[in-house]
Amino acid sequence: MTNSVQASGDPAAGFAPLRPPSSADAPPASEPGGVTRARGFRAVGVHAGFRKDPSRLDLALVVADEPCACAAVFTRNVFCAAPVTVSRAQLGADQPGEPAYGTARAVVVNSGNANAATGERGLETARATTRIVGDAVGCPADEVLVASTGVIGEHLPLEPFETGVPAAAAALSPDGGADAARAIMTTDTLPKEAAASFDGADIGYAGCTFFVGGMAKGSGMIMPNMATMIAVVTTDAPVLPHDLHKALARAAGASFNKVTVDSDTSTNDSCFLLASGAAAPAGAEPFAPGTPAFAAFEQALGDVCQNLARQMAADGExxxxxxxxxxxxxxxxxxxxxxxxxxxxxxxxxxxxxxxxxxxxxxxxxxxxxxxxxxxxxxxxxxxxxxxxxxxxxxxxxxxxxxxxxxxxxxxxxxxxxxxxxxxxxxxxxxxxxxxxxxxxxxx
Amino acid sequence: MTNSVQASGDPAAGFAPLRPPSSADAPPASEPGGVTRARGFRAVGVHAGFRKDPSRLDLALVVADEPCACAAVFTRNVFCAAPVTVSRAQLGADQPGEPAYGTARAVVVNSGNANAATGERGLETARATTRIVGDAVGCPADEVLVASTGVIGEHLPLEPFETGVPAAAAALSPDGGADAARAIMTTDTLPKEAAASFDGADIGYAGCTFFVGGMAKGSGMIMPNMATMIAVVTTDAPVLPHDLHKALARAAGASFNKVTVDSDTSTNDSCFLLASGAAAPAGAEPFAPGTPAFAAFEQALGDVCQNLARQMAADGExxxxxxxxxxxxxxxxxxxxxxxxxxxxxxxxxxxxxxxxxxxxxxxxxxxxxxxxxxxxxxxxxxxxxxxxxxxxxxxxxxxxxxxxxxxxxxxxxxxxxxxxxxxxxxxxxxxxxxxxxxxxxxx
The missing domain is CATH 3.10.20.340 (ArgJ beta chain, C-terminal domain)
Known part of the structure; x- marks a missing residue:
């Protein structure tokens, strides 16, 4: 069957496609691995007790070996969750939309409860979580970032952090990325990881290979309330916090912000990027915007974010x-x-x-x-x-x-x-x- | 079960509802009848052959006894259908969004084919339709307004108009509103009619009762392409075309434009309002904006449009x-x-x-x-x-x-x-x- 109104009198006129078939949308080329692909990071996923099913991982911890550069972007929904408010403040941003960057050592994510619409008590819980994690990994509480995903309107219990975080910290591993990716899932049917690498030879860092890797959970909405997009991305490239934020804002704008599963935006959306610099020689100059090194980093970061974003869309509810x-x-x-x-x-x-x-x-x-x-x-x-x-x-x-x-x-x-x-x-x-x-x- | 995070420490605190129960959303008070409730109008619905099923009405004609004031509002979708372009031009509006009003005698609506995405040939078909209707009812072609609803991307045949319109014109009746409402249905499960009246005693028209009545079809989208909101409303109040347009724009803004079935807007949305003045004594002054008479008219028009809009939303796909x-x-x-x-x-x-x-x-x-x-x-x-x-x-x-x-x-x-x-x-x-x-x- 063909339609009867035609752009040309000749049905065989043969219009060319708008894009050549060779430009088919394949996922950006990627490395295996996720949030622990870059050097200088360990991670873990454990069952801490936010969920009743003991076989379900519900606490993820990503920890840098040293305090490192960090940047983040957050939901702009007016109804934003307590962990968003707390993490945003940790990175020097008091208001939604302000650039958020600084120094961080750890990111903790729980699933099962979003700590959203929980008022002042929810903020206290999020702040207490940063202290618990700081104690367990040996850093100040203000170097800990926090994110939550799950039901809203119910108080997030502190007990699972009190018991789960020390156990998780003891199990941190450079191979822990896959478990961490599983621990942040909600209605996701698959864990989401992506990684990319670039060579330092042509960009002034001969002998170095740099990695960008990350994990994410989807933006599909869940029963009984809405879920969340959460992503944690790490790199072993040396980048200053301010420049890291610029690169993240650009990459997120062309990836996570271009995913729309049901046109709805969650209370808890958060994306963190940590840069250890561990792949560069000690004392090496950080990648400066405008240099080939920074361009290569942005390309790899963009590939990882786009790969994760496509996985999120494909796994929409x-x-x-x-x-x-x-x-x-x-x-x-x-x-x-x-x-x-x-x-x-x-x-x-x-x-x-x-x-x-x-x-x-x-x-x-x-x-x-x-x-x-x-x-x-x-x-x-x-x-x-x-x-x-x-x-x-x-x-x-x-x-x-x-x-x-x-x-x-x-x-x-x-x-x-x-x-x-x-x-x-x-x-x-x-x-x-x-x-x-x-x-x-x-x-x- | 109650949720665990509360706006008050006392679950029995008993917040008052935002609106008193007495303000429950009941449909605006209404008269029986539809597009022929007001005096001075006849209508009909026939099977002309746009649809294969001979039991399905597919052509509606609404005709005023005399040329009368008319105003219309149309879709602002960039992909607008040929009948929208033609009717808009008949009412003096060359561009989308320009006020469209003037004098009209008849509105013809077919269902089964939207005459959309049909290029220059579609415009010719719509113009030919106005000539056929003009010949049949005895008025100039430029006093005929046209609307179509149904599949897009297929040419609208002229033959059903050539045979159906004369038959329809012969069957026009002051009781034909219900058949006309059936003839414009697509995926609607019910025909949609509404009417309202107001007394002239307190507004300077003692001894007169005025009516506003109309018909509509829904905005839900259909297979294989999208359908359309079409409404035809008539009144026997005396209102000048320019004032009629102001009243219609306001009423549509608070009714049809506040309906959203799936956030999508059709290529063919059209709403026509015709005022015969037949309920006022010969030579009576038209209702002037700012007077109690105009306010009473706007109230009745608003009630009819809101009633139809609610019927459309309730009958969404x-x-x-x-x-x-x-x-x-x-x-x-x-x-x-x-x-x-x-x-x-x-x-x-x-x-x-x-x-x-x-x-x-x-x-x-x-x-x-x-x-x-x-x-x-x-x-x-x-x-x-x-x-x-x-x-x-x-x-x-x-x-x-x-x-x-x-x-x-x-x-x-x-x-x-x-x-x-x-x-x-x-x-x-x-x-x-x-x-x-x-x-x-x-x-x-």
């Missing part, structure tokens, strides 16, 4: 497909972002992907309502590399071939607005019956 | 519940709107309602990410009149009572941001398995 939305030809970066998010957040687009339906009309509707500036007659859309809309009109396509391409675990939608040079990529997942089941079950 | 979101205490009207829409569009809130879950954390998350200015500790939330959050903290509530209240066909969520005096109401529906089924089925 009830997801059967990762959906990548590429928008090009936007008049401004803000327009590109608005158009891509409108497509990625549209329940109609997401159910169409679930139904293996190359329904470009829904993509057109989404970009049309996004507020992005463009003219209908300049818009072009590809689905899975198949041109389906040119000049705002239907392009005939082979529906059998489309169904075949929908078997792919990643569905790619390309939109060219024909209005400028700005572009962006956003990741999401499809919308399935399981999403409704997971989020619509009775709480009681 | 797969809906099991109408959801009314009231936001008060916002710093600005824009903040109130942003917060209410964030709640109404949140898939997490909508699936929670489907699951009969008084999950205020999801409501808090939605307002927190909305961009509306407020402080967490000032926020209050009621669900079905039960206080569930005060000062940003959980209020203990009886979950059995909550489940009982969720049996109601309308679920009301009240939010007080504690940041100012602005308020708004938005309507939506819950998110069910059927929504995914309806929108995720294979097209082929």
């Amino acid at each position: 009830g997801a059967t497909r990762l959906v990548t939305v590429n928008v090009t030809g936007a008049a401004t970066p803000a327009d590109a972002d608005a158009a891509a998010r409108a497509v990625a957040n549209s329940p109609l687009v997401k159910t169409a992907v679930y139904g293996h339906d190359a329904n470009w009309g829904r993509v057109a509707m989404a970009i049309g309502k996004s507020g992005a500036a463009f003219r209908q007659q300049d818009a072009a859309i590809d689905i899975m590399g198949m041109p389906v809309c040119r000049g705002g009109l239907t392009v005939p396509f082979d529906e059998d071939e489309a169904l075949r391409r929908f078997e792919n675990p990643e569905i790619v939608i390309d939109v060219d607005l024909g209005a400028g040079d700005a572009a962006t990529t956003v990741w999401t997942c499809d919308f399935s019956h399981d999403y409704v089941t997971i989020n619509g079950d009775y709480r009681s | 797969g809906a099991t519940r109408l959801v009314t979101v009231n936001v008060t205490g916002a710093a600005t009207p824009a903040d109130a709107d942003a917060a209410a829409r964030a709640v109404a569009n949140s898939p997490l809130v909508k699936t929670a309602v489907y699951g009969h879950d008084a999950n205020w954390g999801r409501v808090a998350m939605a307002i927190g990410k909305s961009g509306a200015a407020f402080r967490q500790q000032d926020a209050a939330i009621d669900i079905m009149g039960m206080p569930v959050c005060r000062g940003g903290l959980t209020v203990p509530f009886d979950e059995d009572e909550a489940l009982r209240r969720f049996e109601n066909p309308e679920i009301v969520i009240d939010v007080d941001l504690g940041a100012g005096d602005a308020a708004t109401t938005v309507w939506t529906c819950d998110f069910s398995h059927d929504y995914v089924t309806i929108n995720g089925d294979y097209r082929s």
Whole structure:
């Protein structure tokens, strides 16, 4: 079957895809390993008792061998959780959105309870946690960062930290990254780790190999309340805290902030980046912005964050497909972002992907309502590399071939607005019956 | 069961609901009847052949006895359909968003094909339709307004108009409103009509009773492409075109524009308002803005539009519940709107309602990410009149009572941001398995 309104009188006119097939969206090249791939870090995941199931890890600890540079980005939701407030303050940021960076030694993450909507008592619990961890790993409490994920509106008990943290500290290991990644999971079906490396030869650090590695948990929302995006990334490159924050803000903006599972933002979203400098010779100069070394670091950091972000989108609640939305030809970066998010957040687009339906009309509707500036007659859309809309009109396509391409675990939608040079990529997942089941079950 | 974090130390403290129970959201008081309730209008609904099923009405015609004042509001989606472009131009508006008003005699609506993404040929079809209707009812083509709803990307055939319109014109009747309302349905499960009246005694038109009545079809999206909100409203009050447009823009802003079924906006949304003046004595002064007569008219128009809007939300695809979101205490009207829409569009809130879950954390998350200015500790939330959050903290509530209240066909969520005096109401529906089924089925 082909549609009857065509962009060309000749169904065989053969429009070229918007992007060459060679640029298919493969995950960025990566190393094995996660948050302990970089030198100078140990980690562990244990069962401390936040969850009832003793087989379920629920406490992760990431500890640097020495105090090291740290930066973080946090949720901007007005309803932000106690650990966000405490960690933000530890890194010198009093208000949401202020740059947060400084020196840190440890990051502690519990799952099972978000310590959100818990008022002053929740803040006290988060502060007490930093003291417990400081005592156990031998650092001041203000070098400990804290994050929580799980149910909101219930007080986070301190007891599991009191017993669990000393046990966890005793088990810290340079091979502990995988357990740590498991301990921060909530509704995630898989742990999420990624790592990347770059060689120092061409960037003024001959003989050195640098690593960036991290772990994350997903942004899908959970019963009975919402869950959280949490990521901890480490590197053994030498970077000063202020520069680390700039690099993290950029990398998160092009990765975690471009993931939208259900257009909702959690109370607890936190992303930490620690730099030990352990791969550089003692006394080596830190990577300075503008140098090839800093560019190589940013590339590796971006790859790790993007890899983790794609894993989060692919593991959205009830997801059967990762959906990548590429928008090009936007008049401004803000327009590109608005158009891509409108497509990625549209329940109609997401159910169409679930139904293996190359329904470009829904993509057109989404970009049309996004507020992005463009003219209908300049818009072009590809689905899975198949041109389906040119000049705002239907392009005939082979529906059998489309169904075949929908078997792919990643569905790619390309939109060219024909209005400028700005572009962006956003990741999401499809919308399935399981999403409704997971989020619509009775709480009681 | 009660939650463990409380806004007060005393679970029996008994917070008052944000709104008194007497202000429950009942539909505005209304008359029976629809688009032919007002004098001076006839209507009809026939099967013209846009749909294959001969038992399905697919062409509606609404005709005024005399040329009369008319105003309209249209979709602002960049992908707008041919009939929108043509009707907008008939009413003197060349660009989206320009005030559209003038003189009209007839409105023709077909279902089954949206005449969208059809290029120049689609515009020609829409223009030809106005000529066919003009010939059949005896008026110039430029006094005919046109709207279409159904699949997009396929050419709208002219033949069903050529045979159907003359037959329809011959069957026009002052009792034809109900058939017309059926003829514009797509995935709607019920036709939507509403009417209201007001007495002329106290507003300078003694001995007169005025009516406002209308019909609408829903905004839920359909397979294989998106559907449309279409409304046609008539009145026998005497109002000049320019004033009619002002009243319609205000009424639509507080009704149709406050409905959000899946946050998506169609290519074809159109709302027409025609004023015959037939209830006023010959030569009577038109209702002038600022007078009690105009205020009474606006009240009745607002009631009809709000009644239709609520019917649309309640009949959203797969809906099991109408959801009314009231936001008060916002710093600005824009903040109130942003917060209410964030709640109404949140898939997490909508699936929670489907699951009969008084999950205020999801409501808090939605307002927190909305961009509306407020402080967490000032926020209050009621669900079905039960206080569930005060000062940003959980209020203990009886979950059995909550489940009982969720049996109601309308679920009301009240939010007080504690940041100012602005308020708004938005309507939506819950998110069910059927929504995914309806929108995720294979097209082929």
